[in-house]
Amino acid sequence: MNPVVITHLNEISDEAARDTLRQCCGSRWWCKLVAAERPFASKQELLAAADHVFDNMPREAWLEAFACHPKIGDMESLKMKFAGNRQWSSGEQSGMAAAEEATIARFAQANEEYEQRFGYIFIVCATGKTAAEMLALLEARLNNDSEKELKIAANEQRKITHLRLEKLTLPS
Numbered sequence: 120m121n122p123v124v125i126t127h128l129n130e131i132s133d134e135a136a137r138d139t140l141r142q143c144c145g146s147r148w149w150c151k152l153v154a155a156e157r158p159f160a161s162k163q164e165l166l167a168a169a170d171h172v173f174d175n176m177p178r179e180a181w182l183e184a185f186a187c188h189p190k191i192g193d194m195e196s197l198k199m200k201f202a203g204n205r206q207w208s209s210g211e212q213s214g215m216a217a218a219e220e221a222t223i224a225r226f227a228q229a230n231e232e233y234e235q236r237f238g239y240i241f242i243v244c245a246t247g248k249t250a251a252e253m254l255a256l257l258e259a260r261l262n263n264d265s266e267k268e269l270k271i272a273a274n275e276q277r278k279i280t281h282l283r284l285e286k287l288t289l290p291s
Contacts, residue, residue: 124289125165129158143283144276145187148180149173162288169284173277181273185239188279190230191253222250229257236261237268244278 128136136154137147144150149172156168233241241257248256260268 123287125159125162128165128288139287141187143287144169144184144280146176146180146184149176149184162285165288166281166284169280170277173273173280176273178269181269181276182239184276184280185242185272188240188242190240191226191243191245191257219250222254226250226254226257229254229261233257233261237265237272239272242272242275242279244275244282246282 123139128139131139133154136157137150140150140153141147149169152172153165153168156171159165159168230241241260243253243256245253260271263271
């Protein structure tokens with residue numbers, strides 16, 4: 120996806136705006152409501168609208184957003200799910216590139232445990248984190264109850280979306 124100017128995001132059709140925003144968050148519910156907040160006077164207004172919608176997001180919409188992420192460390196999943204914004208996703212997970220075999224194997228096992236326990240994939244804002252750091256977070260979060268974990272995953276989704284909105288938008 121090529122970056123867009125805020126004024127362009129304001130001028131395109133609702134459908135095109137939703138499609139553009141979906142590059143940042145996979146929840147159609149979120150995209151629809153953020154697109155409805157247009158026009159945005161600035162990137163800050165867009166980010167505020169994103170947060171406002173996140174504040175009221177139902178569980179099902181969070182789960183849809185989570186489902187649009189590749190599993191951390193699963194390069195095949197990265198390629199399949201994010202063909203359109205591959206650079207963003209692979210850059211976000213670059214900490215996995217230098218991971219040792221044992222770390223990758225443990226990550227795969229912990230990912231499976233997490234998905235079985237919570238019903239969705241492990242969500243973490245991976246930018247700037249090493250594979251070992253992400254694995255430690257994953258293993259620690261396996262001990263959370265469902266409600267606490269959903270809140271943590273939702274907060275990580277917000278961080279990821281903010282980073283992607285920053286990459287998506289250019290100054291007017």
